[in-house]
Amino acid sequence: MERSVLPCGPVGYVAAVPGDRMQTSQFEEGTTLDRYLLETMRTIGASGQFVNLMQSIALAAKMISSRVNRAGLSGMFGGTGDVNVQGEFVQKLDLYSNTTFLRAMEHGGHTGMVVSEENEEPVRTPEPFHSGKYIVTVDPLDGSSNIDVNATIGTIFGVFRRKTEEGTRAELSDVLRSGRDMIAAGYVVYGAGTVLVLATEFGVHGFTLDPSVGEFFLSHANIRIPKAGMYSCNEAYSPSWHPGVRSFLTHAKSEGWKARYIGSLVADFHRNLLKGGVFLYPATAKNPEGKLRLLYEGFPLAYIIEQAGGAATDGVSPILDRVPRSLHERVPLVIGGAEGVATATDLMKEDPPF
Numbered sequence: 304m305e306r307s308v309l310p311c312g313p314v315g316y317v318a319a320v321p322g323d324r325m326q327t328s329q330f331e332e333g334t335t336l337d338r339y340l341l342e343t344m345r346t347i348g349a350s351g352q353f354v355n356l357m358q359s360i361a362l363a364a365k366m367i368s369s370r371v372n373r374a375g376l377s378g379m380f381g382g383t384g385d386v387n388v389q390g391e392f393v394q395k396l397d398l399y400s401n402t403t404f405l406r407a408m409e410h411g412g413h414t415g416m417v418v419s420e421e422n423e424e425p426v427r428t429p430e431p432f433h434s435g436k437y438i439v440t441v442d443p444l445d446g447s448s449n450i451d452v453n454a455t456i457g458t459i460f461g462v463f464r465r466k467t468e469e470g471t472r473a474e475l476s477d478v479l480r481s482g483r484d485m486i487a488a489g490y491v492v493y494g495a496g497t498v499l500v501l502a503t504e505f506g507v508h509g510f511t512l513d514p515s516v517g518e519f520f521l522s523h524a525n526i527r528i529p530k531a532g533m534y535s536c537n538e539a540y541s542p543s544w545h546p547g548v549r550s551f552l553t554h555a556k557s558e559g560w561k562a563r564y565i566g567s568l569v570a571d572f573h574r575n576l577l578k579g580g581v582f583l584y585p586a587t588a589k590n591p592e593g594k595l596r597l598l599y600e601g602f603p604l605a606y607i608i609e610q611a612g613g614a615a616t617d618g619v620s621p622i623l624d625r626v627p628r629s630l631h632e633r634v635p636l637v638i639g640g641a642e643g644v645a646t647a648t649d650l651m652k653e654d655p656p657f
């Protein structure tokens with residue numbers, strides 16, 4: 304099929320075969336997130352709601368980033384004293400991030416419902432705001448245990464297009480569905496800098512926040528996970544893992560793989576996405592379904608890694624093939640380079656369930 308090249312202004316050209324997956328051939332330095340979204344979405348005649356959704360997410364990211372960067376000075380360390388639906392102590396920054404993200408989703412007319420780690424029930428867009436066509440799942444602040452020690456933390460989000468009619472009340476059926484229905488996913492990592500990584504059918508791209516300008520600028524175009532030997536897991540739990548997991552680590556060590564573990568999923572994932580590696584949070588007798596949550600940790604990161612040429616399984620089959628039975632369902636997670644994930648899954652799939 305003749306490849307058509309759609310000029311999209313000074314940012315370069317996007318080669319697109321109508322109806323086929325678009326490949327972003329080039330974007331110049333200095334491309335802002337807004338410009339990337341407008342140029343990419345325009346070529347498919349999008350309605351603009353997705354661009355507005357991403358602009359709302361970017362606003363929430365800027366506000367959370369600003370608060371994270373001065374957490375120690377704005378009384379944001381420590382807990383609120385509350386326990387969330389996960390049975391975890393809510394940190395002040397969890398609460399701030401959740402409130403900020405939910406408010407950013409309310410007014411734009413793009414979102415009908417948000418499923419958040421911090422809310423037991425789904426949060427529907429209130430009247431009089433328009434119940435838009437997207438459903439968002441979010442871990443507003445991932446890596447909470449690292450807040451007070453100034454280690455890297457992040458926000459994770461996934462996007463579905465609703466099944467129910469736009470403008471009506473969104474239903475659970477809009478979100479308790481296969482991960483293969485996800486249409487976009489991303490995360491924001493609050494580290495030495497703040498980087499927003501967005502995955503859509505047009506690839507995986509990273510945008511770095513310039514706080515002096517208040518804009519995200521393209522910094523990591525067309526991210527593809529490299530082949531590299533590195534594993535990332537909390538080996539303190541090794542005695543309670545199944546033999547298959549231990550066999551994989553023995554294999555990795557015999558291959559001379561390095562080990563890195565930050566204890567913030569987003570930080571460990573981001574490093575592996577850029578440098579290569581496999582992250583594992585397996586099931587244990589205490590947590591037979593693992594610790595990480597499917598809708599706002601497993602699905603979004605699995606969507607991103609598959610768009611970047613990697614893989615994600617629950618130790619038996621692809622994460623994105625799962626259909627959640629409940630909003631806060633947990634899932635064992637093996638995610639990263641395709642070859643390493645396949646090796647680990649082959650060893651783990653023989654293990655009996657806990």
Ligand code: AHG
Pocket residue numbers: 391420442444445446447448537566567568569584594
């Ligand atoms: P959250 O802060 O959103 O609850 O997520 C914490 C998760 C994840 O970020 C990380 O990979 C994992 O918890 C670390 O768990 P351990 O402390 O058990 O290693």
Ligand code: MN
Pocket residue numbers: 442444445446568600
């Ligand atoms: Mn998390």
Ligand code: MN
Pocket residue numbers: 420442443444445446447
């Ligand atoms: Mn969290």
